Amino acid sequence: MSSTPSPVWSNRTIKWVDRRLPIFSMMHKELIVYPTPRNLNYWWNFGSLAGIALVILILTGIFLAMFYTPHEDMAFASIERIMREVNFGWLIRFIHMNAVSLFFLVVYIHIFRGMYYGSYKAPRELLWGIGVLIYLVMVGTAFLGYVLPWGQMSFWAATVITSLVTAIPVVGNDLAIWLWGGFSVDNDTLKRFFALHYLLPFVIFALVFLHLWALHTTKSNNPTGVEVKKPADTLPFHPYYTMKDAFGLGVALIVLCFFVFFYPNYFNHAINYVQADPMVTPEHIVPEWYFLPFYAILRAVPDKLGGVVLMFLAIAIWFILPLLDTSKTRSGRFRPIFKWFFWLLVADFVLLTYLGAMPAEGIYVTLGMWATGYYFFHFVVILPLLGWFEKPLPVPESISAAVTAGHEKEAAA
Amino acid sequence: MSQAVNPGGNADGDSRRDFLLYATATVGAVGTALAVWPFIDSMNPAKDVMALASVEVDLSPVEVGQAITVVWRGKPVFVRHRTEKDIEQARAVDPATLPDPATDDERAIHKPEWLVMIGICTHLGCVPKGQKPSDPKGDYNGWFCVCHGSHYDTAGRIRKGPAPLNLPVPEYAFLDDTTIQIGQEA
Amino acid sequence: MSTLTRIATAAAVAAGLTLGLGAVGAQAAGGGEGPGLKRPYWSFEGVFGGYDEQQLRRGWEVYAQVCKSCHVLDYMHYRNLEQIGFTEDEVKEIAASFEVEDGPDEWGEMFMRPATPMDEFAKPYENDAIAKLANGGVVPPNLSVMARARDGGADYIYSLMLGYRDEVPEWVLEHDPNFELPAGKSFNAYFPGYAISMPQQLFEGILEYPDGTEPSAEQMAHDVTAFLQWAAEPELEDRKALGRYVLVFLLVLTALLYAYKREIWKDAH
Secondary structure: OOOOOOOOOOOHHHHHHHHHOOHHHHHHHHHHOOEEEOOOOHHHHHHHHHHHHHHHHHHHHHHHHOOOOOOOOOHHHHHHHHHHOOOOHHHHHHHHHHHHHHHHHHHHHHHHHHHHOOOOOOOOHHHHHHHHHHHHHHHHHHHHHHHOOOEHHHHHHHHHHHHHHHHOOOOHHHHHHHHHOOOOOOHHHHHHHHHHHHHHHHHHHHHHHHHHHHHHHHOOOOOOOOOOOOHHHEEEHHHHHHHHHHHHHHHHHHHHHHHHHHOOOOOOOHHHHOEOOOOOOOOOOOOOHHHHHHHHHHHHOOOHHHHHHHHHHHHHOOOOHHHHOOOOOOOHHHOHHHHHHHHHHHHHHHHHHHHHHOOOOOHHHHHHHHHHHHHHHHHHHHHHHHHHHOOOOOOOOOHHHHHHHHHHHHHHO | OOOOOOOOOOHHHHHHHHHHHHHHHHHHHHHHHHHHHHHHHHOOOOHHHHHOOOEEEEOOOOOOOOEEEEEEOOEEEEEEEOOHHHHHHHHOOOHHHOOOOOOHHHHOOOOOOEEEEEOOOOOOOOOOEOOOOOOOOOOOEEEEEOOOOEEEEOOOOEEEOOOOOOOOOOOEEEEEOOEEEEOOOO | OHHHHHHHHHHHHHHHHHHHHHHHHHHHHHOOOOOOOOOOOOOOOOOOOOOOHHHHHHHHHHHHHOHHHOOOOOOOEHHHHHHHOOOHHHHHHHHHOOEEEEOOOOOOOOEEEEOOOOOEOOOOOOOHHHHHHHOOOOOOOOOOOHHHHOOOHHHHHHHHHOOEEOOOOHHHHHHOOOOOOOOOOEEEOOOOOOEEOOOOOOOOOOOOOOOOOOOOHHHHHHHHHHHHHHHHOOOHHHHHHHHHHHHHHHHHHHHHHHHHHHHHHHHHO
């Protein structure tokens, strides 16, 4: 690839600005001519979708903050006022509520896509690591936000999750009191949660910027896992991928709007429309669906500290994925055995999601332990061993060769 | 640079491609514009605020010579039950000589004995004195703004001082003999 | 293209699973050992659902004559009644028939005055302590979000209204032979734990509907539930109407985007 020459701007204002701050040249380079592998499939749509979900959440969140009151006596009522009195308040709140689910769904697909196609392997380890960090901050932000409506589930989620720190030896209890700013979840807890919930999305935004910077430095991976070698391997980002992403966005918006307008409370727990009562715990406390796999891991361990540690390890292990996967072949497409184990891991993750929603009794506990065990077994044992035992299929020489071969196969069929 | 492809298309697909481009761009632009509206509209007064955009005031307890202050849209509204003398004083002036010319009928728009005005000085927004019997009423027996010394007469017209305009008269109507509604229908 | 098909299939399977699990969850919540929730027809269900104003006004009648004496309906104002077809003057009249506290007046005293359409619905008790005292130690819950705050929503409220039994049924004793109804409680087949503090309220003919509808217990339960659904989701009709436009619009836009995307990609294949 030859380096892209900066375009010559004809508009005088643009020219003036660009000579002093080459922002137009940069956008031209990164968003328009950016050479993108020509063989990206639809699984590659979910990165940009995640970015848009983040923007939707930040926008609706800012408007909600104009009306929300972070006070234990007024938070619940202020949200009802948003729903009833503020013009289109119900719409803005329902978009915010449901876009969180969209965000997590899209990000999970994005993560598992990366796992299947080996997008974490050199030279993309840092790109991958920043991504895991984004996910962690997302989890924190979503948790903080869920507390703000000050319903029963908000309050008890806050209590249960902040109590996790009491598992830490020696300083645990003091740490919990420090987190709460009191001796239980109270008004000051709510206010600091609101402040942080407003802050963290912008931290995510900054991390996304770093994520993209790393992406545009190492360039996109692609389904073959073969690096871009010549111009014929790529297409300019615009209009090929801008339009493909726009189409994907259209589909995502249809799904989002279906829930927003017709089943806005589908992913919500009914009990969270009962105002927080520190004296009464609801019968079943269940986290939002996107936390369920990790919640199941937390419960799979009969030891308080052990459960907490394992839950965080379940995410932290993603950071060292580039080390655990010893295979020289990047894409799962050419790894016949890995493929099977990958889908087994997906099934295990879905099973954990299901188990997280079930009561912690009987068969669910046993299943939870096995599913948790397998989850770690996959990363710690199977992945490193596969690199040694698996005989990968021949990898195409280049992306364009693979594309041509694909066309021939299609023509023959 | 990437492989030389021509996204502009060739003569064959040109018209179809152009049509799709313009149709998609138009529909997309319209959609984006419409999607912005709920956010802008959310910053307009909410329904509960609009519901208080008009207030009903019972005037029956207000004796001749007394005044009451009611809150309407977060602002003080002066309601004075004027005496014959107040009205005479107000009518004795030639409106043409005033800084902001207005006849007394243009001030007490429905009934001469009832003067209803927004009690905010037209200079810089202070609330003038003159509602309570003990208040200073200024040189013209009306209202006096202590902030910068504006004097208003018994019809709420500016007579002396830095204020440029008379105290504004809100939209109001008598629902019956002793009840007024200030502001429009909610 | 094959990826697109695969993603679509995966999405369909996931959607099926999600909805299926939801249904199972709802079953579990309503079921237990007792009867499943009653599922009557509701005009507000589905993509084209909306409220039946006449029914909501009947529901208001039930609320005003039965529920109101113990339950608050927070966040609702008398002016909201205009949305269910009462005229402005009727609303003023309804509001004026209630007294609300105002003040302090110039002597520093709180005083009672007739409510105006701008006021929130009058509360039955001054504070929670009095509410508890008057109701056997339990504060009657706020009803305005009830239809959102219980699994099963309207079906649950409707079932609860009609779920009272004079005697503890066999199926409860089979499950738990030691079950005993605490003093002062009533048996309700749909209430978690079956022992509910609120006695049965709806009996045939306890009120007369202005529109002449026969006031059977089922009718009143159905009407008051619809009213509470409206109180919980007053935006429902606007929401669904807007949603239908938005979805049609998005389908058109997405179809165009797909066509345009394919057109462009022709060159690249």
